[in-house]
Amino acid sequence: MTRKIATLLIILIVIIFVAGPAVSARAATELKLGVVTKPGSAQNIVADKFKDLLEKRSDGRYSVKIFHSKSIGNETEILQQVQMNTIQLAVVTGGPFDTFDPIVRVINYPFLFKNTAQVDMVLDGPIGQAILKDLENVGFKGLAFSENGFRNLTNNRRPVRTAADVKGLKIRVMASTLHKAIWQALGANPTPMPWPIYTELEQGVIDGQENPLWVMEVYKFYEIQKYMTMTRHVYSPHIDVASLIWWQSLDAGDQQLIQKAMLDAARYQRKDNRDKNAARLKLLKEKGMLVEEHPDIDSFRKKVANLKDHELFRDPKVHALLEKALAATR
Numbered sequence: 001m002t003r004k005i006a007t008l009l010i011i012l013i014v015i016i017f018v019a020g021p022a023v024s025a026r027a028a029t030e031l032k033l034g035v036v037t038k039p040g041s042a043q044n045i046v047a048d049k050f051k052d053l054l055e056k057r058s059d060g061r062y063s064v065k066i067f068h069s070k071s072i073g074n075e076t077e078i079l080q081q082v083q084m085n086t087i088q089l090a091v092v093t094g095g096p097f098d099t100f101d102p103i104v105r106v107i108n109y110p111f112l113f114k115n116t117a118q119v120d121m122v123l124d125g126p127i128g129q130a131i132l133k134d135l136e137n138v139g140f141k142g143l144a145f146s147e148n149g150f151r152n153l154t155n156n157r158r159p160v161r162t163a164a165d166v167k168g169l170k171i172r173v174m175a176s177t178l179h180k181a182i183w184q185a186l187g188a189n190p191t192p193m194p195w196p197i198y199t200e201l202e203q204g205v206i207d208g209q210e211n212p213l214w215v216m217e218v219y220k221f222y223e224i225q226k227y228m229t230m231t232r233h234v235y236s237p238h239i240d241v242a243s244l245i246w247w248q249s250l251d252a253g254d255q256q257l258i259q260k261a262m263l264d265a266a267r268y269q270r271k272d273n274r275d276k277n278a279a280r281l282k283l284l285k286e287k288g289m290l291v292e293e294h295p296d297i298d299s300f301r302k303k304v305a306n307l308k309d310h311e312l313f314r315d316p317k318v319h320a321l322l323e324k325a326l327a328a329t330r
């Protein structure tokens, strides 16, 4: 009897002092995740949620280190590091992807989506899947779409109600050939510039910029931009990607775990972003921005209507997918 108790005690001691620390001391595999934006931004909300979910669901086998606020470069540079597997994951705005893979232009097409229901239908359906899959050709495993949101124009020169009012405005655009073409077609003077752009706006190097409402709030653009026009000209997703080199080294179980954590984080963030928009608009007005809520959208549409015949969409695969997306959102 006493011997049995003694044996049990020894086993317990072994578990507590040997196996316990051995298990918890096994180092988690650290994954590096890049976003260009600062805490509180749409991208960071996805990244934080993903970190939380993956660390919990993997029982600590994985830890996620988030590099933010341009600490590892702009969005183009972040994507290059993902391609090389210097970092494993990134949450990056759709725009800068278009120099890596022209298929991404399909979902950045102006006035493609009328509302978020269409967004979810297209991004979560076969068109979204085709885009994520295509990214494998350029070294990315496409995991999910989270969102920046519908983009709106702000500027410091004059109220903009029709496309004619845009003429000559110096507008900062992302590193995206499509975005540049859009603003050229609208008659502006588009200037590609990496994020962030507060100083350039403040110093008047550029007259304006375009981004979703959260940006004007989180980056305090109400301090330096007088006019906002609810153009909603492009719906801007983030594409949440992994390095393909790294991805292919994982077993199926971990691939599934990571994919699911990113999908759940993306869904959570899309809803969070949408839920906050009404309050943001109110705040921006309170802060003194003059908001044109009902611009003459038709005048904008007309000017970009021919973009689908632009050389940016000449690749037959890209053109075919654009036609599909246009049909799905008619």
Ligand code: EAX
Residues within 6 Å of the ligand: 036, 037, 093, 148, 174, 194, 195, 210, 211, 215, 236
């Ligand atoms: O999310 O560069 C941009 O305009 C992006 O929208 C930026 O990353 C803010």
